[in-house]
Amino acid sequence: MNLSILETGSYWIKNAHVPVALLPLGNWQETREGLVLVDIYIHEGLIQQVQPALSLGEGLEVNENINLNTNLNIHQEANYDLRQGMILPGFVDIHTHLDKGHIWERAVNIDGAFATAVETIQKDEVNWQPEELYRRMEFGLQCSYAHGTQALRTHLDALGSLGKQGFQVFSELKKQWLDRLTLQAVALVSLDYYLTPAGVELADLVSATGEILGGVAYPNPNLETEIDRVFTLAKERDLDLDFHVDETNDPESRCLYSIALAAIRHDFKGRITCGHCCSLAVQSPAVVAETLQVVKDAGIGIVSLPMCNMFLQDREPSRTPRWRGVTAIQELQGAGIEVAIASDNCRDPFYGFGDHDMLEVLNQGVRIAHLDNNYTKAPGMVTNTAATIIGFPDMAKIIPGAKADLVLFRGRRYSELLARSQHDRIVLRNGKPIDTSLPDYAILDDLVLK
Numbered sequence: 001m002n003l004s005i006l007e008t009g010s011y012w013i014k015n016a017h018v019p020v021a022l023l024p025l026g027n028w029q030e031t032r033e034g035l036v037l038v039d040i041y042i043h044e045g046l047i048q049q050v051q052p053a054l055s056l057g058e059g060l061e062v063n064e065n066i067n068l069n070t071n072l073n074i075h076q077e078a079n080y081d082l083r084q085g086m087i088l089p090g091f092v093d094i095h096t097h098l099d100k101g102h103i104w105e106r107a108v109n110i111d112g113a114f115a116t117a118v119e120t121i122q123k124d125e126v127n128w129q130p131e132e133l134y135r136r137m138e139f140g141l142q143c144s145y146a147h148g149t150q151a152l153r154t155h156l157d158a159l160g161s162l163g164k165q166g167f168q169v170f171s172e173l174k175k176q177w178l179d180r181l182t183l184q185a186v187a188l189v190s191l192d193y194y195l196t197p198a199g200v201e202l203a204d205l206v207s208a209t210g211e212i213l214g215g216v217a218y219p220n221p222n223l224e225t226e227i228d229r230v231f232t233l234a235k236e237r238d239l240d241l242d243f244h245v246d247e248t249n250d251p252e253s254r255c256l257y258s259i260a261l262a263a264i265r266h267d268f269k270g271r272i273t274c275g276h277c278c279s280l281a282v283q284s285p286a287v288v289a290e291t292l293q294v295v296k297d298a299g300i301g302i303v304s305l306p307m308c309n310m311f312l313q314d315r316e317p318s319r320t321p322r323w324r325g326v327t328a329i330q331e332l333q334g335a336g337i338e339v340a341i342a343s344d345n346c347r348d349p350f351y352g353f354g355d356h357d358m359l360e361v362l363n364q365g366v367r368i369a370h371l372d373n374n375y376t377k378a379p380g381m382v383t384n385t386a387a388t389i390i391g392f393p394d395m396a397k398i399i400p401g402a403k404a405d406l407v408l409f410r411g412r413r414y415s416e417l418l419a420r421s422q423h424d425r426i427v428l429r430n431g432k433p434i435d436t437s438l439p440d441y442a443i444l445d446d447l448v449l450k
């Protein structure tokens with residue numbers, strides 16, 4: 001495709017299929033899959049105009065019928081015909097672990113078990129020095145950016161001295177990547193940590209850096225006390241919360257339920273995200289219904305991690321898995337709860353693959369959770385719905401006035417989009433194509449090949 005038109009910064013993208021849920025409200029004519037064929041005018045880095053596609057050949061004269069309120073130079077031959085290829089807004093990846101990433105070769109998960117992953121990471125953490133961490137985390141950001149992501153939230157292991165180091169490295173990266181990626185970080189410890197003075201210090205550190213308080217909730221007799229403590233620390237400091245919950249096939253694990261009850265009990269006004277929620281998929285319908293009701297009432301956003309959950313859940317030696325590992329995505333959505341999907345781990349003991357490619361996440365999410373029955377909500381799960389959950393309701397929509405941060409694909413409908421890798425996608429940031437080449441694996445060889 002000829003990119004020179006896109007370099008001009010002022011052009012029409014013609015004949016693009018866009019999910020209706022990401023367009024301005026209107027009387028759009030949509031396909032069976034909820035796609036609308038549109039023309040999009042980009043000017044000075046912004047989406048200036050989105051309108052139903054004019055049929056080929058009608059061309060520019062029809063533009064005179066639309067009410068452009070500026071002296072946009074629309075009569076130039078600046079038309080980029082996408083030939084019905086799909087466009088998604090820049091991706092929003094709300095659950096990652098940049099600090100753990102890309103260490104597979106030095107930290108292999110030999111049996112693929114969850115417990116082995118935890119153990120292997122703990123052993124690996126002696127290698128985490130500021131420069132080492134910076135380089136691996138930046139590798140993750142380079143992949144994300146090249147694949148078309150515009151905003152990303154990472155969890156940071158924050159036990160003891162890891163917390164200060166992790167947030168320092170993250171803050172430096174956030175500064176360096178300010179113009180390219182919107183970044184957020186969440187403190188990751190088991191929730192009992194917040195009952196200690198070190199936990200209070202961590203909450204202060206999170207507050208000082210303006211990031212997010214969080215951790216892993218494990219079922220235990222003291223769970224309610226731990227959760228209450230975290231909510232109190234967050235309220236005192238006006239922080240949002242993000243939890244890892246119920247990443248297990250144990251139906252007795254109901255931390256999501258406990259957190260939702262706590263949110264209501266504390267009348268919590270901040271945003272709450274809960275990730276994984278795997279056990280919800282193995283509980284009785286009555287238990288699920290009870291949890292969905294309080295999660296909805298508490299306004300909690302859910303993020304499912306389909307690739308990592310499929311990798312770790314239902315894994316036993318010499319036995320083929322029967323369960324896909326994901327939470328009850330469709331039921332959550334049916335209850336009116338906002339659900340995103342995200343990358344989670346990349347090439348570390350929790351997931352041996354991954355490249356921070358949100359199209360792959362969408363692709364795998366659609367397959368694993370059967371989201372192909374109804375595509376209405378699927379594209380939002382890696383774009384606007386995800387952004388809304390982390391506090392950016394206007395981000396990742398294709399509407400006039402929005403930044404022209406878009407990903408252009410050859411695939412014209414979902415079957416085409418999700419059948420190929422779309423590695424020839426065009427990523428526009430502020431209306432201009434970026435370099436989509438990925439970082440060479442070899443640049444981390446001195447860190448991970450020993």
Ligand SMILES: [Zn+2]
Pocket residue numbers: 095096097155244275344345
């Ligand atoms: Zn995670």
